[in-house]
Amino acid sequence: QQQVKQSPQSLIVQKGGISIINCAYENTAFDYFPWYQQFPGKGPALLIAIRPDVSEKKEGRFTISFNKSAKQFSLHIMDSQPGDSATYFCAASDTGFQKLVFGTGTRLLVSP
């Protein structure tokens, strides 16, 4: 059973546009929601993360929006650049041992 559902599976955005990736979770005990970025041939790397006590977190061009009542969170990439082309994974964790549950990933392609 997929505890974190991610959509879309793939996304093509023009340079300068906004990329939006959505995730939904079921376990209300989750208390940490990170997004990881992965380039081909590399391991995932933490991009940005949020706790459920805030509804939004922004770091540069990347913003997480969090809706606790709907059990949904999303990643917005403003002014998308070709260098943002990568696979993005949302994840969630409910324990201090950081056992992350990952979404299935979104392959983003930003066209020049």
Add this chain to the structure above:
Amino acid sequence: NAGVTQTPKFQVLKTGQSMTLQCAQDMNHNSMYWYRQDPGMGLRLIYYSASEGTTDKGEVPNGYNVSRLNKREFSLRLESAAPSQTSVYFCASGEYGDYEQYFGPGTRLTVT
């Protein structure tokens, strides 16, 4: 600092063969993890070690064993490889209370 290192980078096995994937981290982290990544499935936790001397099963532990050799090293063993274990394997490390996980570059394993 090398971060998280994994060996080998690539491996081809025949069905029934055994092998050990090696992982080491130089960040003095207490927690270490093994994931597998398959197309359309995201990353799934195989085993984790919350601290030196302890290991626990994750979401997909069948067919695998692990050893936390010391604080730095965490190995994953396939005793009798099966084609279903064809995957990219990632090791990660993290610190209790920090939540961020740091991933290695991965091992691409093919079982024929």
